[in-house]
Amino acid sequence: xxxxxxxxxxxxxxxxxxxxxxxxxxxxxxxxxxxxxxxxxxxxxxxxxxxxxxxxxxxxxxxxxxxxxxxxxxxxxxxxxxxxxxxxxxxxxxxxxxxxxxxxxxxxxxxxxxxxxxxxxxxxxxxxxxxxxxxxxxxxxxxxxxxxxxxxxxxxxxxxxxxxxxxxxxxxxxxxxxxxxxxxxxxxxxxxxxxxxxxxxxxxxxxxxxxxxxxxxxxxxxxxxxxxxxxxxxxxxxxxxxxxxxxxxxxxxxxxxxxxxxxxxxxxxxxxxxxxxxxxxxxxxxxxxxxxxxxxxxxxxxxxxxxxxxxxxxxxxxxxxxxxxxxxxxxxxxxxxxxxxxxxxxxxxxxxxxxxxxxxxxxxxxxxxxxxxxxxxxxxxxxxxxx
Amino acid sequence: xxxxxxxxxxxxxxxxxxxxxxxxxxxxxxxxxxxxxxxxxxxxxxxxxxxxxxxxxxxxxxxxxxxxxxxxxxxxxxxxxxxxxxxxxxxxxxxxxxxxxxxxxxxxxxxxxxxxxxxxxxxxxxxxxxxxxxxxxxxxxxxxxxxxxxxxxxxxxxxxxxxxxxxxxxxxxxxxxxxxxxxxxxxxxxxxxxxxxxxxxxxxxxxxxxxxxxxxxxxxxxxxxxxxxxxxxxxxxxxxxxxxxxxxxxxxxxxxxxxxxxxxxxxxxxxxxxxxxxxxxxxxxxxxxxxxxxxxxxxxxxxxxxxxxxxxxxxxxxxxxxxxxxxxxxxxxxxxxxxxxxxxxxxxxxxxxxxxxxxxxxxxxxxxxxxxxxxxxxxxxxxxxxx
Numbered sequence: 014x015x016x017x018x019x020x021x022x023x024x025x026x027x028x029x030x031x032x033x034x035x036x037x038x039x040x041x042x043x044x045x046x047x048x049x050x051x052x053x054x055x056x057x058x059x060x061x062x063x064x065x066x067x068x069x070x071x072x073x074x075x076x077x078x079x080x081x082x083x084x085x086x087x088x089x090x091x092x093x094x095x096x097x098x099x100x101x102x103x104x105x106x107x108x109x110x111x112x113x114x115x116x117x118x119x120x121x122x123x124x125x126x127x128x129x130x131x132x133x134x135x136x137x138x139x140x141x142x143x144x145x146x147x148x149x150x151x152x153x154x155x156x157x158x159x160x161x162x163x164x165x166x167x168x169x170x171x172x173x174x175x176x177x178x179x180x181x182x183x184x185x186x187x188x189x190x191x192x193x194x195x196x197x198x199x200x201x202x203x204x205x206x207x208x209x210x211x212x213x214x215x216x217x218x219x220x221x222x223x224x225x226x227x228x229x230x231x232x233x234x235x236x237x238x239x240x241x242x243x244x245x246x247x248x249x250x251x252x253x254x255x256x257x258x259x260x261x262x263x264x265x266x267x268x269x270x271x272x273x274x275x276x277x278x279x280x281x282x283x284x285x286x287x288x289x290x291x292x293x294x295x296x297x298x299x300x301x302x303x304x305x306x307x308x309x310x311x312x313x314x315x316x317x318x319x320x321x322x323x324x325x326x327x328x329x330x331x332x333x334x335x336x337x338x339x340x341x342x343x344x345x346x347x348x349x350x351x352x353x354x355x356x357x358x359x360x361x362x363x364x365x366x367x368x369x370x371x372x373x374x375x376x377x378x379x380x381x382x383x384x385x386x387x388x389x390x391x392x393x394x395x396x397x398x399x400x
Numbered sequence: 401x402x403x404x405x406x407x408x409x410x411x412x413x414x415x416x417x418x419x420x421x422x423x424x425x426x427x428x429x430x431x432x433x434x435x436x437x438x439x440x441x442x443x444x445x446x447x448x449x450x451x452x453x454x455x456x457x458x459x460x461x462x463x464x465x466x467x468x469x470x471x472x473x474x475x476x477x478x479x480x481x482x483x484x485x486x487x488x489x490x491x492x493x494x495x496x497x498x499x500x501x502x503x504x505x506x507x508x509x510x511x512x513x514x515x516x517x518x519x520x521x522x523x524x525x526x527x528x529x530x531x532x533x534x535x536x537x538x539x540x541x542x543x544x545x546x547x548x549x550x551x552x553x554x555x556x557x558x559x560x561x562x563x564x565x566x567x568x569x570x571x572x573x574x575x576x577x578x579x580x581x582x583x584x585x586x587x588x589x590x591x592x593x594x595x596x597x598x599x600x601x602x603x604x605x606x607x608x609x610x611x612x613x614x615x616x617x618x619x620x621x622x623x624x625x626x627x628x629x630x631x632x633x634x635x636x637x638x639x640x641x642x643x644x645x646x647x648x649x650x651x652x653x654x655x656x657x658x659x660x661x662x663x664x665x666x667x668x669x670x671x672x673x674x675x676x677x678x679x680x681x682x683x684x685x686x687x688x689x690x691x692x693x694x695x696x697x698x699x700x701x702x703x704x705x706x707x708x709x710x711x712x713x714x715x716x717x718x719x720x721x722x723x724x725x726x727x728x729x730x731x732x733x734x735x736x737x738x739x740x741x742x743x744x745x746x747x748x749x750x751x752x753x754x755x756x757x758x759x760x761x762x763x764x765x766x767x768x769x770x771x772x773x774x775x776x777x778x779x780x781x782x783x784x785x786x787x
Contacts, residue, residue: 051724051725051728051730052721052724052725052728052730053725053730053732054732055730055731055732056443056730056731056732056735057732057735058448058712058713058716058732058735058736058739059712059716059717060712060716061445076728080724080727080728081699081720081724081727085699085700085720088700089700089702089718089720089721090702094702094718094721095718095720095721095724096721097716097717097721312468312472313472313475313476315476315477315481325445325446325447326445329445329446329447329484330446330484331476331481331482333468333472333476333482334439334476334481334482334483334484337438337439337467337468337482338438338439338440340467340468341438341439341463341467343438343439343440343442343443344442344443344731344734344735345440345441345442345443345444345445347731348443348444348445348731348735349445352445
């Protein structure tokens, strides 16, 4: 198993700081993983990503097996070579994308058959094939295939998907063992807890997974349309069920306030398209809330996005210049806002980690949230899930 | 006038190396100016542009006065602040864009009235207003308003546009003097030689311009559809007519072979959308000719775009990875290919300059062209003009 150590425990909350050792280096947690869907963080050159220095990045197995394909990636020397990134990579299993992006799909106990959203071609994913694909492309952390249903779906559907996902987790583990024994892979495998918003189903899901030697456990099936209150409640319940001695990963979440809450619940890892996708729609994260850069009041604003931010965008560009580039639909605007937004999310987790290590996480969270609430330009909507 | 010194003259050709001193620094010539149409080189953050270190960049007055507008740019502290670029900037006058992009337009001796391609709003440019706009936004080199007709238009049309452009040049000069005397601007003004492919008209155009204290003279009206042979012939004739003691700027050209030819004719400055626009369509410039990155034979090619290139794209990414990112329509692909293509063009002119300084330009040109011809993937088409 991948070595994981909890190095600090916050005295006032369940927040903890830790270190996960992967084949491509240490991941200091809590950590936010930028999303590099198809083999790149959108608009970000590898040397820019180096400077942003995330602890780990996420890529999407679904997208990568469709294009350029696992065989090709393996032949080219693996996903790290393709992405020109030498740090840790976690790939999701493709489950979420199959259930959100693919045209037709048919799930059975063996796996899921679907049509590519790119060209309609037919594909089948099984718990085994998904792990094998991730091992072949050389990821540091592979995720099991899971069946994703809306957290607000009928209880019987949520329960059935949870049980099927747990059965698939067990099969993933055998596939991972096989890949490791073949000697070509030394990454870890995370299982995914499911169960929607129901604490009993979350508990049953955990019971079905916890005895097996997964390198980490993820909380899946959240941030898919439920309210922020429901999300926060479910995160608290779900995280508390997971064993303390293994890393906990909350998938697809979320807004800064969601991350700060989840960290307080003992979650270690996050990914979300929010900072990168928002950059493309002109939404900017700052220490005092979100800005919509196309807002006319920024047209003559010579200040930086966030006076407290040390990212190169804030060092060089005024809000007025960024608004102009956004309005002119310049690709440079995507680059500049992505660099800023990722800096914000990565710093938020770095600062959270430092606060935990100093035993002052509760104060850090309160101060961060107060600054964002008091200075907010507009309330942050609750929806944040994206395929 | 902006100080300009020819520091080296090639013994075998008319190529020369020089230095033009602008308010934002020295421009060592021959030099290629990347195009930053609307206030940014497309996809390139300011810190990336710093690393590419062009001698001067070009921006488009037409685009900038329409959006965000000269008043706003002035209020924001000038074009350098908007672009977050502290080196020299040359702006074209907007003439070419009015004649290629604008919806309706009506030219009279006073100027040109046109409708914006963005929103149909009506605008008028005069020789005076164009210089005033460039002075207000604080450019290092302003270009006069000229009337652009196709180099292949009827002789009477080409002659009339040339004479009108010369009359406008004289008026530009008064406007520039006014802006300088007002004390807010210390940039230079270049006039534009016109006359299509007719040597007599080029000579008449030069005669009409050369006595006035323009800081430089440009060759306009080429690279707009004529054959490569015609272009090269016209460049030779046009450049030879221009005074040796002032910088010569060939507008909107071109392919590496066109630049090398023009340098041999004594041209000092170039701009072209070719490296940046080609990056967006997946065309790559190398020392052995052009590559079309989407070509299937690159799908498994683990080599860099150009093994001799030291740009960060070539240091980090394989052709296969770049092809994948291009096929997946990732914005990162634009960034990576733009960095490479600009590196190629900027290095080509740096190497040309070194060769001139060492008195070996003819050999340098021959070797560069031979390598490109022998290793070429496909012939470079002759058309290269773009609005």
